[in-house]
Amino acid sequence: MNILNVLRVSYRSLARNKLRSFLTMLGIIIGVAAVIAMLAIGQGASDAVKQQIAGLGTNVVIVFPFASSQGVVRFQAGATSRLTESDADAIRAQCPAVKYVTPVVRVVAQIIAGTQNWQTQVMGVYPDFEQIRNWPVQAGSYFTDSDERTAQKVCVLGQTVANNLFGTGSIPLGATVQIRDLPFKVIGVLSSKGQSSMGQDNDDIVIAPFSTVQQKLSGTIYANMLFASAISSEAVNTAVDEITQFLRIKHNLRPWQQNDFTVRTQTEIASTADATTKTMTLLLASVAAISLIVGGIGIMNIMLVSVTERTREIGIRMAVGARGGDVLTQFLIEAVSLSLAGGIIGVVLGVFTSRFVSDIQHWPVVISPQSIGLAFAFAAIIGIFFGWYPARKAANLNPIEALRYE
Amino acid sequence: MEEPIISVKHLMKIYKMGDVEVHALRGINLEVNKGEFTAIMGASGSGKSTFMNIIGCLDTPTSGEYLLDGVAVANLDRDELAKLRNVKLGFVFQAFNLLPRTTALENVELPLLYSNNHSASQRRDRAMAALEAVGLAERAGHYSNQLSGGQQQRVAIARSLVNDPVVILADEPTGNLDTRTSVEVIEIFQKLNDKGITVVLVTHEPDIAQFAGRNIVFRDGKVSKLIEVENRKIAAEELPKIPLPMDEIEP
Ligand SMILES: Nc1ncnc2c1ncn2[C@@H]1O[C@H](COP(=O)(O)OP(=O)(O)O)[C@@H](O)[C@H]1O
Ligand SMILES: [Mg+2]
Numbered sequence: 001m002n003i004l005n006v007l008r009v010s011y012r013s014l015a016r017n018k019l020r021s022f023l024t025m026l027g028i029i030i031g032v033a034a035v036i037a038m039l040a041i042g043q044g045a046s047d048a049v050k051q052q053i054a055g056l057g058t059n060v061v062i063v064f065p066f067a068s069s070q071g072v073v074r075f076q077a078g079a080t081s082r083l084t085e086s087d088a089d090a091i092r093a094q095c096p097a098v099k100y101v102t103p104v105v106r107v108v109a110q111i112i113a114g115t116q117n118w119q120t121q122v123m124g125v126y127p128d129f130e131q132i133r134n135w136p137v138q139a140g141s142y143f144t145d146s147d148e149r150t151a152q153k154v155c156v157l158g159q160t161v162a163n164n165l166f167g168t169g170s171i172p173l174g175a176t177v178q179i180r181d182l183p184f185k186v187i188g189v190l191s192s193k194g195q196s197s198m199g200q201d202n203d204d205i206v207i208a209p210f211s212t213v214q215q216k217l218s219g220t221i222y223a224n225m226l227f228a229s230a231i232s233s234e235a236v237n238t239a240v241d242e243i244t245q246f247l248r249i250k251h252n253l254r255p256w257q258q259n260d261f262t263v264r265t266q267t268e269i270a271s272t273a274d275a276t277t278k279t280m281t282l283l284l285a286s287v288a289a290i291s292l293i294v295g296g297i298g299i300m301n302i303m304l305v306s307v308t309e310r311t312r313e314i315g316i317r318m319a320v321g322a323r324g325g326d327v328l329t330q331f332l333i334e335a336v337s338l339s340l341a342g343g344i345i346g347v348v349l350g351v352f353t354s355r356f357v358s359d360i361q362h363w364p365v366v367i368s369p370q371s372i373g374l375a376f377a378f379a380a381i382i383g384i385f386f387g388w389y390p391a392r393k394a395a396n397l398n399p400i401e402a403l404r405y406e
Numbered sequence: 407m408e409e410p411i412i413s414v415k416h417l418m419k420i421y422k423m424g425d426v427e428v429h430a431l432r433g434i435n436l437e438v439n440k441g442e443f444t445a446i447m448g449a450s451g452s453g454k455s456t457f458m459n460i461i462g463c464l465d466t467p468t469s470g471e472y473l474l475d476g477v478a479v480a481n482l483d484r485d486e487l488a489k490l491r492n493v494k495l496g497f498v499f500q501a502f503n504l505l506p507r508t509t510a511l512e513n514v515e516l517p518l519l520y521s522n523n524h525s526a527s528q529r530r531d532r533a534m535a536a537l538e539a540v541g542l543a544e545r546a547g548h549y550s551n552q553l554s555g556g557q558q559q560r561v562a563i564a565r566s567l568v569n570d571p572v573v574i575l576a577d578e579p580t581g582n583l584d585t586r587t588s589v590e591v592i593e594i595f596q597k598l599n600d601k602g603i604t605v606v607l608v609t610h611e612p613d614i615a616q617f618a619g620r621n622i623v624f625r626d627g628k629v630s631k632l633i634e635v636e637n638r639k640i641a642a643e644e645l646p647k648i649p650l651p652m653d654e655i656e657p
Contacts, residue, residue, distance in 0.1 A: 002522055005519045005520075005522075008519075009519065012508070012512070016507045016508070312503070313505055313506075315503075316503050316504075316505060316516075317516070317520070318464075318488065318491075319462075319464060319491060319497055319503070320491065320492065320497075320516050320517040320520060320565065321488050321489065321491045321492020321493070321517050321520040321521060321569075322488060322520050323484070323485045323488040323489070323520075324484055324485065324488075325485070326520060398465075399464045399465075400459050400464045400465045403464070403499070403503065
């Protein structure tokens with residue numbers, strides 16, 4: 001029988017059992033949709049992280065106050081912060097490849113202005129923060145080095161904070177806000193960095209002098225981390241070396257002792273984050289792939305039932321001249337058609353699901369043509385793989401026994 | 407004219423069911439000539455169906471020789487048997503065996519789908535011609551479950567003859583039909599036989615056997631009698647004598 005006839009026969013027999021055909025496809029539909037959606041969400045997250053890291057600033061080097069091992073930053077239990085303001089000052093004085101540097105101390109605090117209050121993150125930094133993070137004010141100005149040295153109670157509000165405390169679009173320069181019951185004078189409003197693509201609001205922040213936050217709000221002498229930027233992109237690695245050498249000396253580390261801090265460049269952070277999101281994507285996709293395989297087993301299950309149920313039909317076909325090969329091809333094509341049709345519907349559903357997730361959850365999703373191709377190819381392979389056994393079984397039936405089957 | 411189209415020698419069939427052996431055929435020697443209309447008779451369990459299945463290439467004998475239109479069938483493989491069934495044989499079953507949820511036309515086209523050398527329109531034309539030959543052309547688009555038993559059997563006959571077989575084999579084709587419908591079906595076989603097609607049919611009804619030219623009686627897996635039918639009945643002449651069922655008489 002030529003392939004066109006096989007197709008016709010397979011199509012007719014699928015069309016004769018529309019509900020069963022659809023239910024069989026359901027497993028593949030869900031599997032393919034899940035693969036597409038998971039890959040889209042994973043890809044979206046990965047792109048978002050990359051974008052966020054790129055938005056960190058220019059030639060940024062970050063020093064974390066804990067040891068690293070094997071290139072992975074480890075948040076060890078009990079690892080205590082060993083970075084201080086004096087480390088930052090010394091780096092600025094001693095490392096020629098470093099242009100700007102600031103210690104960073106973060107506290108979460110309630111901020112009150114009049115009757116309004118808002119919970120946000122207060123970041124204590126040097127004015128260098130503006131250059132390192134490339135984050136100018138929209139109105140007013142940053143605090144000065146002398147504000148910082150004298151621990152003035154001044155602050156620069158992120159736009160979200162300003163909007164929530166003073167009304168949308170307001171520029172509350174000169175106003176006073178209470179941060180943990182201490183009055184701070186608003187001297188500037190940051191330009192908007194907008195929603196980060198991970199759904200985090202970059203503008204939900206208050207910037208204040210490091211010494212003020214450290215002394216009045218956090219109460220610890222340690223910094224959460226140091227931000228620095230190299231004098232040029234070529235100098236980033238030199239800056240890392242200089243900072244490392246210098247901090248080892250400053251922390252009195254012996255040659256056999258490990259660094260008690262970790263220096264990371266933007267590029268390194270980006271690649272670590274990328275690896276992490278790749279792992280996450282892989283994990284999500286494998287879970288989805290398992291559901292595809294379950295869908296495949298569903299196809300096999302139905303095809304096996306179908307072979308039994310249609311034993312008589314197979315007998316009739318054989319009685320009028322169908323060969324084993326014809327029956328094999330028919331059942332195989334039925335299985336592959338089911339999984340391919342399921343694949344197509346699954347792709348559509350997956351794309352819709354991804355869009356839905358991105359609309360409702362504001363997650364970034366990126367649907368790549370490769371993921372569609374992959375899911376589709378997978379569906380076809382599953383059709384052949386799981387269709388083979390039942391098809392073989394049908395083809396090997398003895399015509400007279402098949403005809404006698406009740 | 408006297409050339410055998412079916413020729414079997416020492417045909418044996420033994421079914422093995424665990425330790426028990428059932429000797430269904432115990433050495434059949436038989437020839438059926440081209441253009442003959444033969445009826446096989448015999449008690450239930452005498453091996454008629456077993457014999458039909460073997461000469462219909464649906465089953466293989468345990469031993470013995472079988473020549474179908476000059477082809478030695480005994481040592482053919484599954485695919486070769488399928489091809490023989492497709493091009494040389496037409497089979498009509500007691501249970502009609504039409505594909506469910508499929509139109510009459512599609513059922514009749516089925517053998518042509520597996521013979522590979524017809525275009526879609528040729529298939530259609532030949533299937534329509536076959537349906538016309540059994541008087542069911544106007545039912546071509548009906549699904550098999552929308553047809554009466556007699557009509558289903560006529561569709562099955564159309565399917566058996568669509569490939570221009572050398573022999574049509576029918577195993578109790580009237581077994582599920584009432585008297586009148588039976589004779590109508592036999593009429594079709596007689597017409598086909600008049601056109602030169604060899605017909606072998608199994609029946610346990612002596613009345614039906616009278617429409618054949620020759621009766622072969624099976625007994626315990628052997629041929630017990632060969633009878634040349636005298637005063638062979640012609641279905642077309644018998645039909646008017648059979649009363650119509652009550653519901654068809656009423657206006
Ligand atoms: N598939 C089978 N397995 C075992 N025994 C069978 C099978 N088919 C038929 N037989 C036996 O073979 C004998 C002949 O059966 P069959 O050819 O069907 O007779 P008939 O058609 O004349 O009634 C019977 O005894 C029957 O029980
Ligand atoms: Mg029988």
